Amino acid sequence: MKRFLSLMYAVLIAGSIVGCSGETVKPDNSTTPPADVKSAEDLLNNEIEGEITVSCYDTVFYRDFLETAAKSFEQKYLGTTIHVDSVSQMPDVKSNESEGEKRIAIEAEEDAQGESDYISKINTALMSGGGADLFAMDILPFYKYAENGQLEDLQKYMDLDTEFNMDNYRKNIIEALKYNGGQYIFPLDYSFNYYEYDESLFDEAGINKLQASESFSNEQLVEIAAGLFDTDPAGPHEMFGMKGYINTSLGTSMFNELFLENYSGFIDIQNRKASFTDGTFSQLLDIIKDWEDKGYLLPSDSAEVSLDDFTASTDNQYYYKLKDNIELLLRYLRKEGWELSLPTAGITPSTDNNDVIAGMQAVANGSARFSYSQAYGMNANSKNKRLAWEFIKFMASQEIQETLQLYPGSLTGLPINNEARLSKAKDGIIGELFIQSGKSSANKELTEAQQEALDEYVKTVESFSDMLNTYPIMDTTIDSVINSEVKQFFDGKKSSEDTAKAIQSKAELYLNE
């Protein structure tokens, strides 16, 4: 037995020496294309057939879209089957109707355990050689999958597929989602935030300052309005119609906004660095507390906003409002007599009568941030990559993007496909996007006023879109650490310094693992 062990040990040592000094794979400098590019080339010549599975956690934004897209795809490519696998609970949909007005609220609760179970299920499947062919990147940390080689780099397909033309899509958005030089996920849509201000609350000097720039940070906005706020003749109006902190990542709060504004300074996922203890983060927390104390923000409490609260608060006035890109469209429709409101969780509704566009929500170092509601990555172990790529392409095509609402209940995502974005803009101006409200227009011909509004809308959206270049790579683990620590700060249980220290320690631990 001892001899056997010694032999094994010797074999291991020998193997180790070979392993350490053995041949390393050197880049091939010859003109022959790399093996993976060659295989992608061969793959694209394959027939589109067979079946694939698309896995998503989210049922609100993804499943309906996927099922409809799958059906259309199967009709177009006979002999193919797209399975959609989703796990999360359907959200609660509440509605009330009075005086001909219908209000709908969708309540999606965070389910940390459910998310963790889903990730665990995906990981186990991947480790055992299985897993879906396509993954919706709703809660999965795509950078980890990319680093571990679980996701296919789609760049080679994008380059080699003659039917795919990058000029048909929002290039800056797709490229901003590259990680370590690879295109591991492909977005179907994007959205961004911008600020509007209530003209009736500003003097001329304030308005001039707000018209002088294309983008603003939250601190710049506060600086402009601080003097007016102190001498507010019309009574106390909060500076922003949002709370300092809300205990969920689903909504918007000033903490979320300021944190994301400075995100790259706090977390550098690519280089595994966390910087929460240099004073900037604790200062950020103190600023929010200070703004709360001064009455700039709504108080941070956990009280839920009911539909009745929503109705009651529609006459509120705020100096600034953080708006989603869909509001650029609603601005025009309201002028036409539409009564539409698509509030974001955490932002209290208010009157829109005096709102004027201020500019893009700026991120530190002059960048502008966007988010997506849907993006997909391909399993590197997929047995039918040809079909998987074709389905991604199909979901991003004009055909599917202009006929489908990107997700029901919300219309904020702008299609990644340029033609589809333009077509949806037209649908928006004539009201077809809002069919549920009962004011659809069957007439697709635009009036002169509508054409003018469309031109203005498209110009604004595209000029804002041109500025977008940053997608903060979020990680659910770090988010959950930050959320639980920051909650203790806003509950008054921890100082800003202690909160920053606790986050630093845990984030560092996580990133260094």
Place this chain on the structure above:
Amino acid sequence: MRKNPFDFGLLFLLPGLIGFVIFFIWPFIISLGYSFVESLRFPMDKPIDSVFVGFKNYLDLFKNESYLMSLRNTLIFMGICVPLNIVLSLLAAVMINKVSRYKEIFVLIFLIPLVIPSGSMIFFWKALFATDGYLNYILSLFSISEVNWLESEITRYVIVFIFIWKNLGYNIVLFVAGINNIPKLYYEAATVDGAGAVKSFFDITLSNLIPTFVLVTIMSIINSFKVFKEIYLLTGSYPHESIYMLQHFMNNMFYSLNYPKLTTATSILVLIITILSQALLKYERRKSV
């Protein structure tokens, strides 16, 4: 005359042995193999994607700050818990042994924590140690400022307390059995020779309990690794840095799909436990001769 007759008793061992090999030895051998390769893709069903790297994963692991922290914490935790558990359970066993009536009831009381599922106790621990929990409420009655029991340096001792609470009874049973196995004759002879209670305890009880000590130590070491369940349920995957254990690292590596680190850490853990138990068994054999 037949030489080396076949021992049919071995056949009865076979089913257990087969299960042990299939569910423990074989997966471990596969996992050991994984720790010597670096893969560009998992699972490593395609040899082209994995490269044999010898001990590189092991060397990398010992440069990994999180791993070193988890190893250090695990060793500190073991260093505190194992001796403390042994001393306390030995004292309790000796005291129970002195009791003439209802001995079994005392043993049973100490065994209760062992059979209560960890999950159900977590609610109690959370309520007890939360910043707005019972303990801090009691402290506030004496005007003592609140303590962050689960998120500060003190957390390690909270976990030590939970570990002792849970595992004390198990060791008590082993020690009570060990003490009962010592022939009463030894004590009677010692008394005749004029030895006092303390001398008898050290020279008879302790020296005759060496096999039990070895068993208790091995079991305590193994059980100290199992404390992860409680820590995880109480504080999640990323607890305070003083209670971030090896199992946290391994569990998190699974979630990160980092199979080389996971299997390398597992192999090192198995190696440490094997060396420790072998050393203890060798010590026991030497002392028993």
